[in-house]
Amino acid sequence: MDDFNQVLRARHEKLNALKEKGIEPFAHSYIPSHRSNEVIVGFEELEAQERLGEGGEGEHSSVAGRILSWRDHGKSHFAHVGDAGGSIQVYFKSDLIGDERFEELNLLDLGDWIGVEGSAFRTRTGEITIRAESYTLLTKSLRPLPFGKTEENTETGGRIEHSGFADPETRYRQRYADLAVHPDLRNVFETRTKIIRSLRSFLDSENFLEVETPVLQPLYGGASAKPFVTHHEALGLTMYLRIADELYLKRLLVGGLDRVYEISKDFRNEGLSRVHNPEFTMLEWYQAFTDYNDQMILVERIVGHVLDEVVNSRELRYGSEMISFESPFPRIPLVGALSEALGVDVFHLEDEALRERAKALGLDDLDTAGRGKLIDKLFGALVEPDLVQPTFVIDHPKELSPLAKEHRLDSRLTERFELYVGRVELCNGFSELNDPLDQRARFEAQAGLRDAGDDEAQQIDDD
Known part of the structure; x- marks a missing residue:
């Protein structure tokens, strides 16, 4: 010092x-x-x-x-x-x-x-x-930047770079200093801007209308997550920072707009990890008259368009692995993949049996978890680590998908998909639930989970 x-x-x-x-x-x-x-x-x-x-x-x-x-x-x-x-x-x-x-x-x-x-x-x-x-x-800079130093490697004759700002957490917390010390990081910011510009241009060309929906909401929904809570002084109301844009975008479809999208900031009061942040940018779009099969094809087109525009390649290196984005992407049923990993049909396991399996894997937050969350946790532990190449995981159990339409061939499932790349979920979509009676029943089931202690279960939105 x-x-x-x-x-x-x-x-x-x-x-x-x-x-x-x-x-x-x-x-x-x-x-x-x-x-x-x-x-x-x-x-x-x-x-x-x-x-x-x-x-x-x-x-x-x-x-x-x-x-x-x-x-x-x-x-x-x-x-x-x-x-x-x-x-x-x-x-x-x-x-x-x-x-x-x-x-x-x-x-x-x-x-x-x-x-x-x-x-x-x-x-x-x-x-x-x-x-x-x-x-x-x-x-005039009054505080020194944490520049590293360069030494000659006496064995190889090359140079050894020593960063003065290498701790990952500090770099994430102080992006301004990280940028100053590691100028190559600028490429990440520039690439992000290009991606958003490319997404916007594609959706605009497909006649989607960009809209803005409320960030402060009297009810939160559209995802299973804990919200940030605040208070509106003038109205004397408890308000929530949105966890998703879904329900307000769907209102616009009810009003007659048939293709809408929003690139927004969303907030979830959850833990931190390499792939999760309490504040994050999300693209959501909704298109009338389509089902999840149509939307999976649209996702493939969007991904291909962005890669062509931003990096001019359908292959990317992620860590030590080369990932190919040539479509169509494989599709695997969630229940089938998880049943294979467990060695038993998921539908033959009661909730407590699922809970015991999850405990045996060392998973946490299980006491108040409902059947859907237990299945989700088990899938994350047993199947996700193998999803490196672009893969659609489809046909989720109904307990896991309160806003997705019932599967036309199996009432236990929904017509839902998630796109995984590099072991990370990048996209979530489904055939939209357009049966109001079924939707209310799903919301009431979620309310029951909330009463049982699941604070990430969704609220009933009467509107």
Whole structure:
């Protein structure tokens, strides 16, 4: 801690020195002409066309970014500056920027934001670099970023990267610092944006109407999950953050809209894991006049469209495994797969027998779990770990699916599907339950589970 405080004091001393020199440490604005990658690409194009200027220089440009590295060579310095386009090396020389401005470089630190003007050239080592003619301090960093360090590997002759910000939980909690230290993470954010844009363009092209439904709701439903509870002061009402968009989107179909979708934030007051977060983004859509077979085909089309647009491939590497998204995806019945894993037909097991099987596997939260939740837990433990390639799990038991239509061939089941990829459920859909009498009976069964202690069972929505 003493070393850290010493670093903080040193940075504040530099801040005061900058102010004494009349240098604004927190600039009002600076508009760069290019991003770093644009400078590099532009130089390479001029180089290929043999149109470089005198001394092999590219066009004059300016960039703005964070100082990622610094190397002192006496009368010259090299730095890497990172921006939204990547990073580029900058060459500072006293002959070009003047002795006073060169001396003031000593007041800069890793993490500071600067603007640099100059022309690009290629160093003797082959790296495209901006030869700085002037620079501007944009933001003085008063706290050091947790940059790692690079060491030479004496055995292989290569380099060993040591991250200064490697703890997964800290990285998730402090995404801003993670982005600063690991610029490659920017690709995750950019890919997410491309995925959402692609989903939206596909659904729009299929004549779906994008809508917005309430986030604060007097009743929660559409999923089996615990809600976040709040209070509306003016109305004196207990309100809930939505756990799903389903029931409000279905109201729009009742009103006459036949194709609707929403990309929304939803909230579930549950545990944290690698694949579950209390606040998450979800796409829900509803289409009249279709059943779950139609919707599985639509899911395959959507997945293919997004992959083609975003990564231009139907194959992705997930961890150590290569996953193929060529359709059609296999379909397996939930009851059949679970019965095979248990060695006995699920329908031949009473609730207590299911509970004992779950206890033997070390599963928790079983005392108040109804039959549907017990089946779900057993399936998650015994079958999900094998679902690596895209697979539709279909025909769920009725107790597990209070909003899905009864199966046309087996009244114990529903016409429901879930898409699993890489052992993770990505999608859930079904033939919608359009029989109001059956729906009320299902809601009343859920109410019975709530009375028995299942706080994730759904409420009766009379509307």
